[in-house]
Amino acid sequence: MKIVEGGVTAPKGFLVSSCAAGIKYEDHPDMALIYSETPCDYAGTFTSNVAKAAPVKYDMALLKKEARISAVVVNTGIANASCGEDGMKICDETGRKVKEALSLPDDSVLVASTGVIGQKIDIEKIKNGIDIMKGSLERGSEAALKAARAILTTDTHEKEVAVSFEIDGKEVTIGAMTKGSGMIHPNMCTMLSFITTDVDMERQLLQKALLTCVQKSFNMISVDGDTSTNDSCFLLSNGLSENKRITGENEEGYKIFLSALSVVTKFLAMSMAQDGEGATKLMECRVINAQSYDDAVTLSKSVICSNLIKAAVFGNDANWGRIMCAMGYSGVSFDPDHTDIYILSGAGPKEELSSEAQGKDYSYELPGYILVRDGVATDYSEEKATKILSGKHVIIVCDMKAGHEEARAFGCDLTYDYVKINGDYRS
Amino acid sequence: MKIVEGGVTAPKGFLVSSCAAGIKYEDHPDMALIYSETPCDYAGTFTSNVAKAAPVKYDMALLKKEARISAVVVNTGIANASCGEDGMKICDETGRKVKEALSLPDDSVLVASTGVIGQKIDIEKIKNGIDIMKGSLERGSEAALKAARAILTTDTHEKEVAVSFEIDGKEVTIGAMTKGSGMIHPNMCTMLSFITTDVDMERQLLQKALLTCVQKSFNMISVDGDTSTNDSCFLLSNGLSENKRITGENEEGYKIFLSALSVVTKFLAMSMAQDGEGATKLMECRVINAQSYDDAVTLSKSVICSNLIKAAVFGNDANWGRIMCAMGYSGVSFDPDHTDIYILSGAGPKEELSSEAQGKDYSYELPGYILVRDGVATDYSEEKATKILSGKHVIIVCDMKAGHEEARAFGCDLTYDYVKINGDYRS
Numbered sequence: 001m002k003i004v005e006g007g008v009t010a011p012k013g014f015l016v017s018s019c020a021a022g023i024k025y026e027d028h029p030d031m032a033l034i035y036s037e038t039p040c041d042y043a044g045t046f047t048s049n050v051a052k053a054a055p056v057k058y059d060m061a062l063l064k065k066e067a068r069i070s071a072v073v074v075n076t077g078i079a080n081a082s083c084g085e086d087g088m089k090i091c092d093e094t095g096r097k098v099k100e101a102l103s104l105p106d107d108s109v110l111v112a113s114t115g116v117i118g119q120k121i122d123i124e125k126i127k128n129g130i131d132i133m134k135g136s137l138e139r140g141s142e143a144a145l146k147a148a149r150a151i152l153t154t155d156t157h158e159k160e161v162a163v164s165f166e167i168d169g170k171e172v173t174i175g176a177m178t179k180g181s182g183m184i185h186p187n188m189c190t191m192l193s194f195i196t197t198d199v200d201m202e203r204q205l206l207q208k209a210l211l212t213c214v215q216k217s218f219n220m221i222s223v224d225g226d227t228s229t230n231d232s233c234f235l236l237s238n239g240l241s242e243n244k245r246i247t248g249e250n251e252e253g254y255k256i257f258l259s260a261l262s263v264v265t266k267f268l269a270m271s272m273a274q275d276g277e278g279a280t281k282l283m284e285c286r287v288i289n290a291q292s293y294d295d296a297v298t299l300s301k302s303v304i305c306s307n308l309i310k311a312a313v314f315g316n317d318a319n320w321g322r323i324m325c326a327m328g329y330s331g332v333s334f335d336p337d338h339t340d341i342y343i344l345s346g347a348g349p350k351e352e353l354s355s356e357a358q359g360k361d362y363s364y365e366l367p368g369y370i371l372v373r374d375g376v377a378t379d380y381s382e383e384k385a386t387k388i389l390s391g392k393h394v395i396i397v398c399d400m401k402a403g404h405e406e407a408r409a410f411g412c413d414l415t416y417d418y419v420k421i422n423g424d425y426r427s
Numbered sequence: 428m429k430i431v432e433g434g435v436t437a438p439k440g441f442l443v444s445s446c447a448a449g450i451k452y453e454d455h456p457d458m459a460l461i462y463s464e465t466p467c468d469y470a471g472t473f474t475s476n477v478a479k480a481a482p483v484k485y486d487m488a489l490l491k492k493e494a495r496i497s498a499v500v501v502n503t504g505i506a507n508a509s510c511g512e513d514g515m516k517i518c519d520e521t522g523r524k525v526k527e528a529l530s531l532p533d534d535s536v537l538v539a540s541t542g543v544i545g546q547k548i549d550i551e552k553i554k555n556g557i558d559i560m561k562g563s564l565e566r567g568s569e570a571a572l573k574a575a576r577a578i579l580t581t582d583t584h585e586k587e588v589a590v591s592f593e594i595d596g597k598e599v600t601i602g603a604m605t606k607g608s609g610m611i612h613p614n615m616c617t618m619l620s621f622i623t624t625d626v627d628m629e630r631q632l633l634q635k636a637l638l639t640c641v642q643k644s645f646n647m648i649s650v651d652g653d654t655s656t657n658d659s660c661f662l663l664s665n666g667l668s669e670n671k672r673i674t675g676e677n678e679e680g681y682k683i684f685l686s687a688l689s690v691v692t693k694f695l696a697m698s699m700a701q702d703g704e705g706a707t708k709l710m711e712c713r714v715i716n717a718q719s720y721d722d723a724v725t726l727s728k729s730v731i732c733s734n735l736i737k738a739a740v741f742g743n744d745a746n747w748g749r750i751m752c753a754m755g756y757s758g759v760s761f762d763p764d765h766t767d768i769y770i771l772s773g774a775g776p777k778e779e780l781s782s783e784a785q786g787k788d789y790s791y792e793l794p795g796y797i798l799v800r801d802g803v804a805t806d807y808s809e810e811k812a813t814k815i816l817s818g819k820h821v822i823i824v825c826d827m828k829a830g831h832e833e834a835r836a837f838g839c840d841l842t843y844d845y846v847k848i849n850g851d852y853r854s
Binding site: 307376 | 475476477478479506508509510511513543544545546654655656734735738739741742744746747748749751752754755756757759760761763764799801802803804841842843845846847848849850
């Protein structure tokens with residue numbers, strides 16, 4: 001597997017375009033359009049929030065219909081959530097406009113929105129944006145990067161990646177772009193993720209692969225514990241790589257695709273956590289030797305979701321008592337007096353990606369620097385602990401010594417800027 | 428019922444003392460001692476955290492034994508949590524020292540600690556503190572206020588109250604003091620609450636009354652979603668009011684006591700939320716017309732626990748979309764398109780207490796100023812909304828229009844100071 005250029009346009013047959021439509025702010029790129037020359041099989045996962053935004057309902061309906069998708073249109077600034085019936089009207093009109101602009105069949109356009117909840121989108125601005133974008137669809141790094149920027153809200157930088165690999169002699173590529181960065185919590189985030197691929201695979205396998213990867217990536221991150229109304233992750237495959245169509249999960253091709261997709265989704269998830277609102281560092285909790293995988297997931301999420309731990313990590317303060325405390329109230333039954341806690345410097349998403357692209361895990365010196373043995377503080381050096389905590393990727397390792405399951409959860413520190421950003425997000 | 432002076436020493440037979448023992452900081456009051464001239468029946472509730480601090484285990488054992496309690500000794504600065512076997516040794520030695528100092532029988536002393544987790548308490552400092560305090564036990568407002576200050580950690584002011592009322596012609600008094608203020612979350616807080624009373628009531632009824640009141644008060648507040656290792660709420664009754672001993676929950680006396688205790692615990696809970704770490708205002712969510720009481724509890728807690736809503740309230744930003752979102756991911760099934768959201772200025776704990784002391788609820792003009800009707804924004808005035816949000820007690824009212832149950836949850840805004848306080852709490 002190798003890392004390649006071109007983001008969502010790296011796979012064969014995908015073009016992209018973006019523009020500043022003035023949805024909420026002037027002169028700020030806020031719309032993107034992804035187009036595939038041939039119709040795609042479509043897999044997707046969406047927010048678990050009861051108050052689903054209109055675009056989410058719209059796209060879920062198309063997923064249920066097993067629709068073949070040719071285009072995805074995205075806007076930022078306004079989420080088109082909590083807008084009552086108007087919300088669905090906006091989606092219908094947006095979809096129809098793209099369909100007409102690109103002369104596509106019915107039910108072939110997905111819509112996605114992110115931004116403020118409850119405000120109404122001016123459909124005319126959306127339509128103008130589509131008119132601008134339809135003429136400038138193209139491939140290549142520059143266009144992809146622009147699109148990756150156009151979908152951002154409070155994110156500080158674009159997040160995109162593309163990898164290619166071989167399936168029975170044919171080169172298959174996966175491209176992706178995503179945005180965070182607040183209202184991020186397990187069970188999908190205010191996250192819009194767009195994954196494109198030219199693999200040829202049956203739709204239900206595509207869906208299965210996506211769900212498998214989302215569980216271990218997007219559903220393992222949290223910025224602030226708020227699960228958004230708009231979370232959506234799309235996977236579109238147009239089959240242009242001409243690999244022998246993958247029809248069973250035991251086929252070698254499926255396994256190769258799955259492992260590549262998991263590398264891509266983990267990279268995107270880590271990047272989102274790292275770029276959480278106001279974050280100065282990526283915070284990871286790796287629970288090892290848990291009795292069950294579910295225990296490992298619950299414990300690690302409880303740690304990365306704790307405001308007290310997030311604030312302590314921001315302050316480079318090895319306040320491990322808060323870690324024990326957060327595991328203690330997670331709902332998992334364990335023996336604190338038989339639990340060890342370590343800290344470790346991480347390499348960050350990019351480093352991990354490049355080693356995984358070379359087919360090997362990034363080799364951490366696990367478990368790391370010990371702070372707590374059997375529930376009691378060791379005579380660790382505060383100086384050394386502070387040094388580790390000052391890094392850009394802090395890993396908290398909790399050894400439950402109760403079994404053989406492990407999980408990694410990703411979050412970020414809690415900073416003044418988080419409060420600043422969210423104290424008056426709308427103005 | 429009337430509000431009286433004297434805090435925990437207001438009920439007959441209770442004395443208090445406090446001192447600066449230098450547990451963690453020099454010249455900072457950090458120990459308190461409550462003493463009853465006659466042994467007390469003892470009721471208590473404790474943290475649900477798996478990683479319970481040693482004092483919690485110690486006091487739970489005495490509760491199980493139905494021990495008769497004569498004294499409670501408290502220290503702040505160090506929590507005596509996650510200290511392994513040493514933790515229990517500290518509790519034993521502390522209890523023994525108080526027992527000797529006041530010549531008390533075995534199993535008659537409760538111990539409580541709050542502060543940093545994982546550090547070891549210097550038992551000699553504790554013993555010196557007890558020696559200082561044993562000679563200065565006294566009654567009265569000044570001594571009670573000093574004790575209420577000595578139990579504080581990051582709290583900005585002492586929280587105490589006392590009320591008296593009549594049960595079959597005898598005056599009965601309840602006194603209380605409590606501390607917050609971080610690591611505060613439903614299922615008890617880093618909260619130490621000490622409630623004294625001279626009522627004469629059977630122990631199991633005392634326990635029942637306490638649990639009933641805790642559910643609707645302390646378990647309905649959250650500052651940061653972190654459930655502490657040390658939460659403890661104690662209720663001690665010495666029976667000196669000489670009312671006819673209450674032996675059944677259908678007796679008028681029980682009902683009178685329960686309603687007075689609920690006023691006291693709600694006041695303490697609201698006061699803790701208001702004084703949450705870094706808080707500038709008390710934030711309340713009142714869910715009305717819910718299908719079930721459990722729904723109302725879950726929905727209201729989800730709203731007050733949301734970092735995004737807490738930050739928006741800090742910024743006086745009527746970002747109601749986040750309220751709908753927080754209810755949406757609470758796990759409760761409801762119809763967002765049939766939900767109304769209002770905001771309202773609250774009167775604060777003191778005002779509510781004084782009207783309740785006069786036997787009437789504080790009369791709010793419910794439901795308040797409407798922001799959302801049937802899931803969609805009304806044409807509310809941002810100016811007026813900002814004015815309401817700028818108050819010291821902000822009430823978010825969510826009308827589910829699905830039933831007749833309601834609940835009130837209390838929290839506070841998320842501010843720069845919260846991050847500052849917790850970024851380097853230990854130094």
